[in-house]
Amino acid sequence: METLFKALCSVLPPERVSFSDVDLAAYSADSATPPGASACPLAVALPQSPEEVLHILQIADRLRVPVTPLARGSNIAGLAVPIQGGVVIDLRLMNRIIEINEDSAYALVEPGVTFHELSRALSEKGFFCHLPTASGGSSPLANYLMRPSGNYSARWDPDPLLSLEVVTPRAGIIRTGSAAFDSRLWRARYHCFPDLTGLFACSYGTLGIVTKASVKIFKRCEEERLLLIGFESLPPALEYMERIIRGNLVESVTFWTWGWNLFHEMMLSKQSQMPQEILKPDQKSPPEGVPFGIASARLNGYKEVVEAQQEVCIKIARELGGEYLENDLAKEHFPGCYNYLHSYFVKGILPKPGEESQIRAGLHLPGCLVSAGPSQILEIEKYMWELAKREFEPPYFYRVLPYSHAREFFFAFVVYVRGDIADQLPYIRKLRGIYGSLYSELLKKLGAVMFRYRKDPGFFALTGNYGQLLRRIKQLVDPNNIMNPGMLLF
């Protein structure tokens, strides 16, 4: 401890490193940490440059102390809790938007930059970025590194990352993509050599700490619109989404079921009670006058083109039994939902209050997050409804969005836990137990793949030689296994 203290103080000024019990306690848990299970680090460090990050990693490597990187802190899945103690490297002071390159349509950001900050800066220049259903205070860099559930991934692709700057304990500071050749070139993911950006994506801080990333940004056009279509079940909605994406009619589209949409209504108020309708025992049928789900699409282009695209989308929707919900009517009947969707899809800004306001009414358990081909999605939906009817308590709901030309769909099934956490612990444990075996089952039966890693070493073991090779790479860059070992990935 004394050695660690002296070593860290030799590379960081005292006001940016702390061993105080108060600081250690503040960093010991997040909303996913079960009651009583907080884990204190030995120290918290706030570096301001990749060189300082490197110094910290070298010290940790020498002393064999684990490190847990934290981009901006926002989290609902326990990804940045120092489960094995060690040093928390809080990157919030590395918060520069270094460049917005309009020529090559990318932004170069540090990990402490938030979606609020990036969206605002891009908006001033007529651009927008991939937006997840996360808090506006979360870090785009960290979110994108975990494979984002971004809503603009349908026409473009699900991966906004280009080049990275990564700090590793043994290999030093590495740049990937085009930046590997020249630290002024950040426009490309890879050129003539293998794609190392991909190696660090979804590695959750276990291979290195990403201190810069160039991310894709998208140009706003003359006309931007929100197109809402109500559907009474998933199959026609899925077909609608597939057709409008493959027909190149919209930029993005997402299908939210009624429970999720009613939760959006809560955002306009400070109420902390769930809307009564949301608690009905039959979660498969919506209350009267509410569509089962709404497919929300973003249209973006020249006015005449958007006009024509909207017309065709509505025609397709009607062929499939969907109901076109005019913006004005939606605004009147579902003001919270409209406000959220409009901000998200048209303004390209995570609204206030955002998705986090749902958490006000219940504990959010990151549920089933998988990706699968279009036909498997219908099977997954069926499977989850049956499972939920058997095991879950209301409310629960899901959202589906197509990725990458509707080649695969993202499926997120979420359960909210009502009441006091102390009373609900047995139920929460039961849910965690169900999720524990769910992913292997969905993979085996329906070919669905876990979207974000859920601390399940057994799932990683399914990857065979791929996993073996990754383990060897891990041993090479982090032989002492100091990098975020609490993730249980390697």
Added chain:
Amino acid sequence: MSENRLHLSKTLYTAIHKCIRCGQCAYGTQEAGYQPICPIHMARPFFTNTAGGIMQLARVAHEGKLAPSKSLRDLLYLCTGCEACEANCSVITGQVGIINMLKKWLNTNSVPYLKGHQSVLNNLLKNKVPYAGRVENRLEWLTAEMKKEISSSPHVFYFVGCASSFKETEMAVSLANILKKLDVPFSLSGDEWCCGAPFNYLGLGKECKDWASHNVELIENSGASIALFTCPTCSMIFKKNYPSWLGRGLPFKAMHVTEFLDSFVGEGRLKFTHKTEKSVIYHDPCHLGRGQNIYDAPRRVLSQIPGLEMKEFALNRENSFCCGGGGLLPAGFPRVADQLAGHRSVQASEKKPSLMVSSCPGCKENLKLGAKRAKIRIKVKDFTELVNESL
């Protein structure tokens, strides 16, 4: 450590558990331009120094994993009670209340106060005023001529408050003049006690009830139907805390001077006769804005002054940045309080006003000091002074 646990209700413990560390309590949201809004965080950039960080501390203190300590005290007393966290958090409400619970927990575990805060407490108990020095006569500011205006059947009781009685006395003089000009019969009393807000900040409880009883009785006996305040902390404490401290509602209406004069605007009874060519930037006091939801009233009144040009801070209304004068911060950490006021003065100077106006004696005092130390040349006045000059 377990016997020293902080007690939290199941509901509070659950609410705290929901914090997702989004940082909006420290940086606000899109509307605030995502700039630091929390005085605690301005002092130090760790997650600990955010309402979210303090919520985590409450959580682990409840779990018996955090001991009461001076370092925790030093963190908690950076909070000015400005409520910016509460206005921006989408998940939890009542962060300032939870901070006060932690302060109470420190008290019950005999963690000593900071020197400055111990003096405040000693002064309060001795003088019924948080200040030392010449504090015997609360009405020293009242001229003989003004004394004649005091009515025996008042419509309004002017609860002057400690800061307007002893420090920013121009505010008290201005309000007395305004009431005279508007023909409002008023009274006041030299037997007024501090509203009790400092007890709240110091995590004390049992004293509050006696003090509230004394002040309410004083006003009730005057026969006035309205208690009028120049200090928004006093009016907030009367409106929000007194009913719960006393276990009953107030027998009169409590109004801050801004909302009182705003009602005159609505009735067409406020006629400004003096033209001004000032450009004024209005600083929303935390306890008036976020504390009582009064944003439009002062603006409506000031906008009636002929020739006055109103300017706005980038961080205004719900996102107003605290001047650093609240929560006894100047008594505990005067340098931090200065820095915050300096920061706010810089924000004001960016808009190039000729005058910065607030409606709180604490804000006025702290902004004057902060601007001076930050070497920002800007005049600071209270709402009442400007109104009085223009009537």
